[in-house]
Amino acid sequence: MTLIQIIETTLVVSLLFTVAGAIRRIYFHPLSHIPGPKLAALTWWYEFYYDIIQPSRYVFQIQELHKEYGPIIRITPDELHINDVGFLDNIYAPSSSRRDKYAYQLRTLRVPGGIGAALSHDVHKGRRDALSPFFSKRNVLHLEPLITQKLKQLCELIRKHANDMTPINLSDVFFAFCNDVVNNFLFAHQTDVLANEEKAATLRHNTYELLMGINVNKHFPWIPDFLESLPMSISRTLMPPGLLDLLALFNRVRGELLDIIKAKASGAESEKHLGPTGKESVFSSVLDSPSLPPAEKSLLRLEQEGALLVLAGTESPAKTLTVIFYHLLANPILLATLRNELLSVQGDISWTKLEQLPYLSAVIEEGNRLSFGVTARTARISHEALNYAPSKYVTTPSKDRKSYNIPAGTPVSTTTLSAHTAETVFPDPFKFDPDRWLGHEGKERKRFQMAFNKGSRKCLGIELARAELFLVTAKLVREFGVEMRLWETGSEEVAFVGDYQVAVPAVGSKGVGVMVG
Template sequence: MTLIQVLGTTVVLSLLLAVAEAVRRVYFHPLAHIPGPRLAAITWWYEFYFDVIQPSIFVFKIQELHKQYGPIIRITPDEIHINDVGFLETIYAPSMSHRDKYDYILRTLQIPGAIGATVRHDVHRKRREALGPFFSRRNVLHLEPLITGKLEQLCQLITKHASEKTTINLSDALFAFSSDVTNNFLFAHQTDVLADETLAATLRQNGNDLLLGININKHFPWFPTFLDSLPLFISKPIMPPGLIDMLALFDRVRAELMGIVAAKSSGVSSEKRLGPTGKESVYHSVIDSNVLPPEEKSLLRLEQEGALLVLAGTESPAKSLNIIFYHILANSSILSKLRAELSTVPKTASWTELEKLPYLSAVLEEGNRLSFGVTARTARIADETLTYTPSPYATSPGKPYVIPPGTPMSTTTFSAHTAEAVFPEPFTFDPERWLGDAGNERRKFQMAFGKGGRKCLGIELARAELYLVTAALVRGFNMELWETDESDVAFVHDYQVAMPKFESKGVRVTARIL
């Protein structure tokens, strides 16, 4: 047989196998009964088109498909999406229920050792148990002076721009603040990004650019693996700056880990007042944990843990504050109500005092809602057979469907936070919707910090930042938007977090001291 005949036979057999697999996925797959486009059922290239060719807009395409096919649809050969907030509690079950994550989606991050990228439910529980005390409300309250110290520095930066009558990129400043708070809360080593506006702008842009590549990781997971296999002198020149920043973060946390291990071996103890956990660094919580087996304390695993904690802890509060300040500065009536309420408490009010203010709390809830938290699909997998029956919140009529065990299923935060049955005029920034009994009822649909047993570990730290920063800046400064409009904070692209138009420079303001 000639080479041409071999190649021809190979092509024919490959085509026959592809057709056979397509037929199986459409007619004989366990999800064959779930509605949705045939092409999505046949191949992941359907998702790839909206993830990569059309720059990460699959989350919006999913909403279009629901209008055509109903509240439950098949969006890839193996995965379903449910556009019904009445089913959230079933998908994102409490911590005692067994729900694994979907490894296909998690490979965007390429850090499997981190708690946020943990696939198995049982492994996640152990990792969370080890970290939980360090992220507890009690420990955040103890470390509140760390937040207020950085807040004073942020106010000094804005005061400097006010005195010089120059504009300030509030997005860069809030990113630097949140980055410093997160790093200095987690680790014994300290950072001071807030002291250098140029560095803050560079790091924020590098981080955004790095996120632009995460969908490549999902669809071509071999590419980052190949990059990692190359010697650093070859791979580093072609790395995006954000990846180089991450490698620098790995170096910092590795040095801290090795220092902790060395100190424990020599019996040297910290001279700092360590607070309720007795831990100076989050890594002490992990290394001293009795629930984690030795393999969970490996250097690589802990480096990945630290990296994701920093990335998530920086991005989430900074994004929410960005949304909050754009909208309150764009709406004078909201700003006036907020200032009136804040005038009822001392300027030195603590986080716990500020939490009691209903309108401030409502403003923060609305900022979190329109920040959308983790925008990527956070699919869960149940061991048991489930039945989806449309609830009164379903966006369109439908019939019950059986969901086979082992099926990845999700509701995106975009879907939940724009459900008009719960949030009328969903793209309007309206804090009033969170007030009173109706507002309390809506809180069960808030997904900015996740839901169920995998809810964000750092929620208390993020809440403290949001309350203290919003109160201080609203009371301390009269800020006006400068060359900034709603398109600078709108959700246009889904790169794990909500991103605005690519050319956005962030929220920029001028400030006067009040």
């Protein structure tokens, strides 16, 4: 057989395999009975187009597809999306039910050692059990002075801008504040990004630049694999600044881990008053945890764990604070209502006292809703078959209100964009309206809040984030509410334009600027 014949035969066989695979995906696949565009069922290139060519717009395209195909659709050859908040508890089941994550989606962040990147239910549970005592409400309450000390520094910075009659970028300083709090909460080493606004702006910009690459990681994982295979002397020159920042964080975490291991080996005890956990660093909790096997205590995994906790603990509360203050300053009536409630509180304001205030709580809930939390699809895989039947909360037209069997092992998700803009639950969904969270109806709506995810994978740091949101919002509204006004800032600065794991505004966004005084 000649070389040309070999090539021709190879091409013909490849073509036959491709055609056979295409026929199977469309007509004989276990999900072939689910509605959706044939192109999405046929190939991941459909998702690629809206992730890369129309950058990070697939979550919005999915919403358009629901309008055409109904509440349940097939969005890739293997994955379903359900636009029905009545089904949330079936997807994101409580801890009593096993739900695994979808490996394909976890390519994006490339930190497999983090709790949020644990594929299996069992691995996630072990990691969570080791971390939970440190993130308990009791421990956050003990470390509340750490937050209030950093909050005092934030107020001094704002007052300095007021005295100098210069604008302050709230997006930058909230990022710095949250980055310092989570670092200083987790680790024995301390950071002070808030002391340097220029550094804060650079770190925030670098973080967003790093997130811009996550969809490339998902579709072309060989690219970061190749870069990581190169000698560091070469790969560093090709890395974006955000990745260099991440490597610097890895190094700080590794240094702390080595110090802890050394101290444990020598029997040295910390002289600090360590509070409920008896641990100065989150990694002391992890290294002492009986729920983790030795492999889960490796330096590489714990470096990744620490980095992911810092990224999540910085971006999420900072984004929510930015959204809250933009809308409060853009709506003076809302700001006045909140300020009047806060001024009615006598004496020192603690987090415990603030949580009892209904309007402040409503403002926090609405800020969480419109910051959207993790915007990327976070599919769950059930080990049992599920049955989907449209609920009363369906917002998209459905021709037949048909039920569908979902085979075991199928990745299924509902995005936070879908859940948080369901008009049957949140009328006029893009309006910042704290009143929707008041009273009995407001309490019922909390079932559909996805900012901190749901079920057994619910955000580990929710209590720390809530403490920051309540304390910062209350303090700044009381201290500066009547003096603050937006400066060269419109709604586009907090708009959800691109899905890069989190909601990102348009390219070129500068953040929320404010003048005080």
